[in-house]
Amino acid sequence: MAKKLIRRTTMAVLAPAMALGATVGLASAPASAAVWNSCDQWASTTLDGYKLYNNIWGSGAGSQCTWANSGTTWGVWANHPNTGGIKSYANSTKTINKSIDSLGRLTSNYNVSVPSSGAYNTSYDIWDTDHQYEIMLWVNHTGAVGPIGSWQATVSLGGHNWNVYKGTNGSNQVFSFLRTSNSSSGTVDVKPILNWLAHTKGWMPGSETIGDVQFGYEITSSSGGLNFTTNNLTVSGG
Incomplete structure (x- = not known):
């Protein structure tokens, strides 16, 4: 069963779709030498306190x-x-299970290598435990993709400048923070972003418990086969 690992948000697609047959192939060299690899639809494993999907x-x-x-x-x-x-959201998940107000810190470092073609975003997907609120942090994106909802503000939070969008996918509120320029590496201080949502804007309660912090690649198209590499990712909070 897919359950929580399914990405339930649908991005706005900013260009008409064009039918093109996909060539089914196998993963390139890094996968064959890895500690774990799988091409199964719902494959997952746990390594070093992170769950890979x-x-x-x-x-x-x-x-x-x-x-x-x-x-x-x-x-x-x-x-x-x-x-x-959106076709997929391969990701690594770290479970936090602390309320916004009780979190002393929540930070992450990322370093990725991503293709210059295709349509996708590299993003954090942060969920509360009862899935009423979804917070997306896009650190880069390429191609005809866009967030749910309408533009609200441009803010400087957590070490980055973001364009903020607010909307709903019919199941939960979605707050999307799109970095104003693409980045392949950096540090995100997530706690000020959560505080801004809860206490500056009042869009969610400070008592809301943050459950999973996911980081991965939300892919719309990658025709011909493209590689997305997470060179390093750490999520820490407490």
Whole structure:
């Protein structure tokens, strides 16, 4: 069963979809030498306190394989057709289970290598435990993809400048923070972002418990096969 690992948000697609047959292939070299790898739709494993998901959840998906050398070093090979709609959200998940107000800190370091083609975003996906609120932090994006909802503000929070969007996917509130320029590495201080949502804007209660902090690649198209590599990822909070 997919349950919590499914990405339930649908990004706005900013260009018409074009039908293109996807070539089914196998993962490239890094996967074959990894500690763990799988091309199964809902494959997952736990390494070093992080849970890795292949997570091919969208309709019309092609083939995809996720590999990992550790919970913090992993990657994805994906060959999804050049059509609209999110196909997958391969990710590494760290469980926090603390309320916004009780969190002393919540920080993350990321370092990725991503393709210059295709349509995707590299993002954090942060959930409360009862899935009423979803907070997305896009550190980079390429191609015809966009967030749910409408633009609210441009803010400087957690060490980055963001364009903020607010909307709903029909199941939960979605707050999307899109970095104003693409980044392949950096540190995000998530706690000030949560405080801004809860206490500056009042869009969610400070008593809300943050459950999972996910980081991964939300892929709409990667025709021909593209590699997404997480060179390093750490999430720490308490």
